[in-house]
Amino acid sequence: MSTETDTQTDIEIDEPGPFHEFYEAFSENRIAVFGLGLLAFLIIITLLADFIAPYSATAQNYDAVLEGPSMDHPMGTDELGRDIFSRVLFGYRIIFSITVGGVMMAFTMGTLLGLAAGYYGGWLDEFLMRGVDVLMSFPSLILALALIAAIGPSRWGIALVLGIAYTPIFARVARSESVSLSNEAFIRSLEVRGVSTPRILIAHMFPNVLGPLIVTVTLQLAFGILTTATLSFLGVGVQPPSPSLGLMLADGKDIIGRAWWMSLFPGVAIMLPVIAFNTIGDGLRDTFDPKQVRN
Amino acid sequence: MALLEVDGLSKHFVVNGGVVPRLLGTRKELQAIRNVSFEIEAGQTLGLVGESGAGKSTVGNVITRIYEPTNGTVRYNGANVHELSGSDLQAYRQSVQMVFQDPYTSLDPRYKIGRTIAEPLKIHTDLSKAERKERVSELLETVNLEPEHRDRYPHELSGGQLQRVSIATALALDPEFIILDEPVSALDVSVQARILNLLMELQEEYELSYLFISHNLGVIKHLCDHVAVMYLGEIVEQAPTGELFENPHHPYTEGLLNSVPQPQPGGSKSTDGLTGEIPSALNPPAGCSFHPRCSYATDQCSVDAPPLETLDSERKVACHHWDAVVADQADERSELTHSSVQNDGTK
Incomplete structure (x- = not known):
């Protein structure tokens, strides 16, 4: 008995809990920590846009058309005299809300479908996964364009399109985890104890597949930002006069020789969250899957 | 019930x-x-x-x-x-x-x-x-x-x-x-x-x-x-625990019992444990599924699958030659007692 108590105290000292372990492993990855810092910075300036932005996003000033970066306009102005810095800040607000909304929708639908497909197997699995294959056989941008053509461009329309276009990715990740998990004895023991299927899926399987899914969420957020910006660039995304990073890039491309700031700053603004999400995603993947070789 | x-x-x-x-x-x-x-x-x-x-x-x-x-x-x-x-x-x-x-x-x-x-x-x-x-x-x-x-x-x-x-x-x-x-x-x-x-x-x-x-x-x-x-996939023998261990009626049971390592010093090392591998359930042998590994097997065993026979209220066995198995063990036992008596004699 006394030996048992001894080992338990040892355990408490050596293993301060799974979260601490995770934190240790993640914080070892310098690039991922940098990405997390960058993301935190971007989120803060987005939330505080009302206080930080010197001008309104749509205020036009014909006395200051196409001015280069200056103290008054840190990122210059566009052809309507709008402050690009302010437009970038408010543009973040729109692009983040669209991307996060879309990815969360895909995460919810995809995870549910994938878990059910992997758990039930059989014809349901075949049916859902062949559907996923069909969706995945279209490049996601083409799929998004087609869907937008059908439902018309709007902010929440784009979010919905992202949600549909990314559902298959989450469904696949969730299904592969679900298949291996369904064979574990603890899932079978839950069935034997009469735990209902929805409860098994949501209360037991979901928390156990969350790790790999969070990695996918982070990486898909990066893709989502790019896709949203691309749709805007092509003119089917956020409609003017709402500030949209992609559209600003498109407006600037024709006069890049005269007003480089009109393209550069929105371009960098798109790049930063993509870098942040990608580095965080890579870091999380390394942390959740320590079997992968770390270079 | x-x-x-x-x-x-x-x-x-x-x-x-x-x-x-x-x-x-x-x-x-x-x-x-x-x-x-x-x-x-x-x-x-x-x-x-x-x-x-x-x-x-x-x-x-x-x-x-x-x-x-x-x-x-x-x-x-x-x-x-x-x-x-x-x-x-x-x-x-x-x-x-x-x-x-x-x-x-x-x-x-x-x-x-x-x-x-x-x-x-x-x-x-x-x-x-x-x-x-x-x-x-x-x-x-x-x-x-x-x-x-x-x-x-x-x-x-x-x-x-x-x-x-x-x-x-x-x-x-x-x-x-x-x-x-x-x-x-x-x-x-x-x-x-x-x-x-x-x-x-x-x-x-x-x-x-x-x-x-x-x-x-x-x-x-x-x-x-x-x-x-x-x-x-089949039950080949069923019996109360004591009887099964003392007097197995199926050659497979006998083999299993002989495969158990005996930790007694000087105990005879059994050589008639099981040999070979269990066949694939995808393609079970014809007749008695144990016959390819069985030392009692005859031609009948590779054709006829023996049914699970009820010998008395508690004992069931699925083997054409269970009587031979039982007889064999009786022989072995008498041999064992015989040799232990001899051993005692020489000491």
């Missing part, structure tokens, strides 16, 4: 399923269990023994409705288990529990021990949160763990402790019948004995019936009232 009656149970799995193999006709059936029948009386323990791949675990999984049977019935208190629904099914879920082989994977890794044990209580009873907590402490005590283990995660406990937790979870709803699927095979030998003793104590205290699935004859001998020996 017996508590559990398994009658003519078969379970076939389709290997290589799916649309394409179906069209090509390359689908195969794996006969995991074939025409298995046995009964378990209240308060008794039936041991199910056999090599890996004999279908032992499948029997357990069909009884607990993880699998639907291809043929045959499982009756519990007279009711067909696979036709239960609604509140009858919930009642069945409460009174029949299962403990799995690998304690490391049979608990949800993200649930604290207390939450795992309390879950069946939450589903099947209307105990309040405080009452559940109290019951969990009680159960932990029953399986000789501390109430403090409630707040630990499975990865913080040892294999033996985890198996105790599994047993506590199984006991949570006052079951009548527990299927023990190799409950100690993954544990250290010293821990095995303690878990087995715990199981025997619990059986006495709560009047439990067990179906004890194992490949370990020593463990079976220790715990079971009756033993059924399985080979390639």
